[in-house]
Amino acid sequence: MERTLSIGYSPCPNDTYIFHALTHGKLQSGGIEFKETLQDVETLNRMTMRGALDVSKISYHALGFVRDDYCLLRSGGALGRGCGPLIVARKPMKPEELRGKLIAIPGMLTTAYLLMQLFDPSLKDITAMPFDLIMKSVESGNADAGLIIHEGRFTYQNYGLHMVADLGRWWEGATGLPIPLGCIVARRSLGAEVINQVEELIRASVLYASKCPDDSTEYIKAHAQEIEDKVVCEHIALYVNEFTLDLGEEGERAVRELMRRGEEKGIIERSRKPLFAE
Numbered sequence: 001m002e003r004t005l006s007i008g009y010s011p012c013p014n015d016t017y018i019f020h021a022l023t024h025g026k027l028q029s030g031g032i033e034f035k036e037t038l039q040d041v042e043t044l045n046r047m048t049m050r051g052a053l054d055v056s057k058i059s060y061h062a063l064g065f066v067r068d069d070y071c072l073l074r075s076g077g078a079l080g081r082g083c084g085p086l087i088v089a090r091k092p093m094k095p096e097e098l099r100g101k102l103i104a105i106p107g108m109l110t111t112a113y114l115l116m117q118l119f120d121p122s123l124k125d126i127t128a129m130p131f132d133l134i135m136k137s138v139e140s141g142n143a144d145a146g147l148i149i150h151e152g153r154f155t156y157q158n159y160g161l162h163m164v165a166d167l168g169r170w171w172e173g174a175t176g177l178p179i180p181l182g183c184i185v186a187r188r189s190l191g192a193e194v195i196n197q198v199e200e201l202i203r204a205s206v207l208y209a210s211k212c213p214d215d216s217t218e219y220i221k222a223h224a225q226e227i228e229d230k231v232v233c234e235h236i237a238l239y240v241n242e243f244t245l246d247l248g249e250e251g252e253r254a255v256r257e258l259m260r261r262g263e264e265k266g267i268i269e270r271s272r273k274p275l276f277a278e
Contacts, residue, residue: 008037008044008056011223013232014239020216022205042107060180061114064268070185071277075203078182079243084168085112088161089145095165101144106131115167135159177254195277
């Protein structure tokens with residue numbers, strides 16, 4: 001019996017690379033079909049908060065608010081080292097000089113914003129906007145600084161901007177752990193059997209992409225914000241790694257530490273539900 005699940009992920013190269021095989025008939029799906037929705041991660045965060053998707057990529061920040069209804073999957077997410085969000089500005093400055101300045105952020109539920117709050121709780125003067133508008137906003141002077149994610153790591157210097165803080169590097173130094181950025185969640189009401197099947201299908205989709213990378217090239221470029229081959233390749237190489245196949249023990253410790261710190265600071269809600277399906 002065929003079953004159709006709604007799945008949401010971003011148009012960023014790492015996500016289209018990961019999910020292309022899953023949503024384009026490249027796998028033996030075991031009776032599950034997926035109807036995809038491609039949106040920026042903050043939109044997906046909001047959709048998941050409303051319970052609008054069966055499976056979705058969301059920010060780990062948003063995970064802190066949906067744990068009662070959604071569980072974490074071990075495959076398909078973005079977690080690693082040297083890949084955290086950056087705070088950039090038009091001129092060089094020290095991190096403490098950001099206090100009192102207007103900072104453009106890519107969304108209130110993004111992990112980037114959670115990290116910024118943990119990094120310096122006094123950075124409260126913010127304006128939220130789509131992530132791809134942040135660098136232009138800082139360049140034009142509409143914001144004093146910007147919290148950038150995704151391919152912004154590779155392109156901010158094209159806008160004449162300077163890095164003020166690397167929040168991933170700060171996190172790694174403070175915890176010794178990789179930085180959890182984006183995760184895949186599934187609706188708990190699907191049941192453990194279906195959830196585990198979805199998790200294995202996503203893992204198979206990642207493996208397919210690694211074996212047949214050319215298959216997804218057209219799909220990736222059709223949705224990428226930055227279409228230069230070099231930027232696309234750098235993006236995928238940075239955000240798709242061994243943790244994408246499986247969080248593993250270290251990845252799980254990183255997630256639990258991020259949740260713990262967010263709860264401790266009152267930034268995210270506490271939950272008694274287990275992280276994973278049971």
